[in-house]
Amino acid sequence: MAADPPPPAGDRRSVRRRVVALGAALGGALFLPAAAPLTTRDDRAAPPPTPFLTVRKGSTVVLTGTTRLESLTVEAGGILAAPAGKVLTLTVDGTETGAVLTPTEAVRIAPGTYRGDVVVTVCDAHPVRFKGLVFPLRHALYVGARGPEDGRSVTAARSGGRVGTSAAEGLTVVSTGEAFNGVYVADGAYLLRDARIELTGNGRSDFVGYGAALTASGPRTRLVADGARIDCRGVMRTTVVALGGATVVVKNSRLHAANGVLPDEYVPNVNPRYMRTAPWVLGLSGNVRATNLSGKDTTTVYLSSTLSSESWGVLSSETSGDGFPFGPMSGDGSSADVTGDKCRLAAVNSRITVAGDGYGSYVVDNVTQHFLGCEFDVTGYVGIIRSGALHYGDSTPQAVRRLDTDWGLGLSERDLEALTPRAGALRSHRFGLMWHGPGSVRVDGGTVFRTTDTMFLVKGQPARLDVDGSDGARLLPGNGVLLQLMDDDDPCPTHADGWGVAEGVYHEPTPAPQRMTDFDTTVAHPMDAMAEFTDIDLTGDVFNGFRGGIGPTHGLNLCLNLTRCRLTGTVSATTVRHRVSSIDITRYRELGVVTNTPSPVVNNGVIITLGPGSHWIPTGTCHLSALRLDRGARLSAPGGRSLEMTVDGRTVRPEPGEGWSGTIVIRVR
Template sequence: MAPDAPPPASDLRPARRRFLGLGAALGGALLLPATTPARPAHRAAVPPVPSLTVRSGSTVVVARTTRLYSLTVEPGGTLAAPAGKALTLTVNGTETGAALTPADTVRIAPGAYRGDVVITVCDPHMVHFKGLAFPLRQALFVGADGPDAARSVAAARSGGRVGTAAADGLTVISSGEAFNGVHVVDGTYLLRDPHIELTGNGRSDFVGYGAALTVSGTRGRLVVDGGRITCRGVMRTAVVALEGATFVMKNSRLHTYDGTLPDGYVPNVNPRFMRTAPWVLGLSGNVRATNLAGPGSTAVYLASTLSSESWGALSSETSGDGCRLGAVNSRVKVTGDGYGSYAVDNIAQVFLGCDFDVTGYIGINRGGTLHYGGSTRQAVRRLNTDWKLGLRDGELADLAPRGSTLRSRRFGVLWHGPGSVRVDGGTVLRTGGTAFLVKGQPARLSVDGADGARLLPGNGVLLQLMDDDDPCPPRMDGWGIAEAVYREPAGAPERMKDFDTAVAHPTDAVAEFHEIELTGDVFNGMRGGAGRLPGQNLSVSLTRSRLTGAVSATTTRHRVSTIDRTRYQELGVVTNTPSAVVNNGLLLTVGPGSHWTPTGTCHLSVLRLDPTARMTAPGGRSLEMTVNGRDVRPAPGGSWSGVIEIRIR
């Protein structure tokens, strides 16, 4: 890349025919290239360095990039760019002073700025989203032909080298609002050892307005190796990949921390204005570490560490077909009430050899596929080939095979929409609460313990099916989330005569366990009887597995009967009372080579025992089973349906 061109001569023009006092030094303004300070040969030859004061009630239009030693913007004063341009203020190489306006643009906040002051005039990168227009500014903009000086703020870059295809050691520091680090659109670029720190609020992580790294477009590809990314602020996201782009991060660390919400912000789930986690999912916070959106978009993190103070670490929105998110041998951490990953709209998420340490959920599924497995040589090579990651043999060899470790202080995986989850490859899932929580969704779960996978729920519940307790916003535009309230239904559910609790339906939930030893309970606490689902069955099958625990239809009840946003942590937390099936059939198949030991009263609608399967009571106790009120001996090879009750004496 050619070096940045020096800025043109100063052109500070008063707006609306008002001439503003710029100080005596302005007449001899010294304007230097934004990238390298001048080094005069003789100190006496240095001309006066200009200063600028923007008086209260006045407007100054800065027509060209200008360097100063002093800038003062009085309250009520406006520093503006020419029409169609954007201003960025840097002091000693740090972007600063930018404040978001209600119109989603930025202004230079009142204050006194001293040092190497540069006011950069550049072309904004306009992004349109759901009727809104966001003028993005960034330290480095890369297009299809490489870096674009007209849309880059060179004064906000320090250290390192910027070339046509790669940058080494790039440093970007920002303390203003809604400033981007690096933005790649339909270009291919490599960042080696970048250091990016952004402090102050962003605006929208749906488009990357205020993100550290953004890549978009079907030809967009950004690779980061050895990066250190830190973001602090509302919607100040570290990575955003959009519109079919590919993002690959290796050997890097990225962290995001919450900011302070603007005055008057009302919690909502409208993508145009959303700046906080949807508390109706049991979440909190106002920044997520990464986001992925658009058909064909791909993001993969290799041997990296990703963390967010809350909300989420690996997110996806309106993903569409062909959207893929993955991580290999990486650590994912969320310290507040948030998730490790969020899957939506047919996205495929694959996590191999990863360490998740979260408070809220390992993952939330709203229409995607999730796979937690081991980073075997074969699995990683297949991912590299299928997803076209471009990893060399040496890089693949550096990814040592290991299993995934998933830890959550609350829940494991939440289904808040249809989708599938696969657990294998020696993955160990350890939770403080329920391992798999399904809220009225056609969930598909497959757990294969052949390589040592284990499920260790802290509350003893392996799988919970229940009604959706999301207190949906009363208005369709999503603004009603602030005042939404969940209230526990009163009375017993009404039996739906046309709903068959002994057969599988497309809307049912299905769980399959293979070659694994399980200790814990499986409950179907759906009420049904009204609304979207008249009823929902849960089908469970065991193959060469052993289960010690209750498998039963239940009646569920929250710990508190009314839940608003001050009690969001109560969502999904229920007690189960084994109860006869109403609209919540439970179909259990104890398949080949399997053994079920019920530990308490169980109510089923279907029970099948393979000829090689066993069903026994816990040691020293006896088991009684009735079907439609008649005593039955649960012999291997048997199959029963109807009102099934199992008791342990």
């Protein structure tokens, strides 16, 4: 493992005084009482070692208590077990090792010979139930409402540092076995400072944190990690998991997750009970997400940290509650009019990177996400929206303080003053944001958004997009497409329970779409896609290539509203074609990659409103269903060329203050 960078600079007072000061971030909840001194692993050492233990083939050896050895041999076919209600963990020289997952979701000590400071710890079981499955979690440190619990902690897997009732300093955990947890906090408040956690080997489920470095669970849980260095490598070996109403604050930390090797019997699927790989039907790959957040009222915030994943995703959020409300997103770092469960995630002045085909963040089920002054550098998508609200803006003092107040983070004045105001910098080497469900996105402040491919990719969804460029925000799509509305090309799993996703194949439709006579393409509907741009210069095309006429959605209009904007580009209904006519798991990168041919509106209306101070300069033929020009708006041709506009075949002059609907064609001559 590469050498860790030095911990963040700070006041080098005694350990106790530093922990107390940092504990103030939680309103004193992490104060270390005098009766709870910090302890090292040696203070809780296992009994003196016995020479050796051999578990013979065909035999089962049950250890009734923690056992220290100089050598342990488990022969193939031999079983080392714990009594009912207990679990075993093997450590060698302070490193958890030897654990392998069984088909029943438990772990067993793998055959082999282990030498050194060998400790087999017998702990109380910590069964976590999830959708009919039971995961028997094991932890280096388990913290409950009253502090660390030795009965559920493998103290032999902790080296260095000191552990107290309310905080731990310099804790180190190294694991090379499968599905071993670093720190689990449930229904209590705890502070980790300068933790070093390295987990190598597969986990099992990031929905419950089975095999995660840090897990926080429960509505009374508040976990702060300051200066953490976490490296995970393995299937579902997640760095941070927040569940069930917990609040997690990670600051000045570095988190990284890398892929593992899937079991031979694994079949790709999207059933949460068994899923261990990215859903390729979204154009993703990989088998580990760096972080995950789930559950009603769960809150996770990352401050001045670096978060990265080899692929799949960095900041994932899962089920929160009811559906998405189409309320607006405010521009000061808070959500507006969000009802239902409050499941939320934010990052401030942090760097988010994905090297392979993955996303920076994923939002679903009414989750709210804010990114203030963050830098994204991803290969797949900056974000994916399934249902929820996303905001990208600046880390101004006002925005950060508002976030702290509204979300009850309890940040200290020192925390707030250490955050230098920054603008967001979003970079994707493929797509920008992708909707495969309804959702709201706001981009404001000085955010600069760069993509290689299409910036806003809407796959048949009632998207909401609000971009405010009054403070310098810029949109720079590399392929010249600002916004693409199209049919959803997700080849859904062939089985309703999420199994068999690998079998899905997308086939390009061949017949021409049929016009739906009961769908009005000239007016905006509540479930249409809507994009509003204010005070920004835009260069790029906006296309609606939705086919419609199939299933419950007969049509989908694209409503484009410009206020004090200058737009140079083609805006049109189109006919969409993928580069290849069929797409399976081997060609997942072809999903969302389409060409557009401007075509008459069928079920894909394009409704444009040029508001006050707006100027649209079409660069190609545009097919619209409705157009309105404010008295202070302009529509003109590029330099040296002219425009021809027809409505229902009749030539008209696009005068400010007028509006038209029907079959509208604008040609550049």
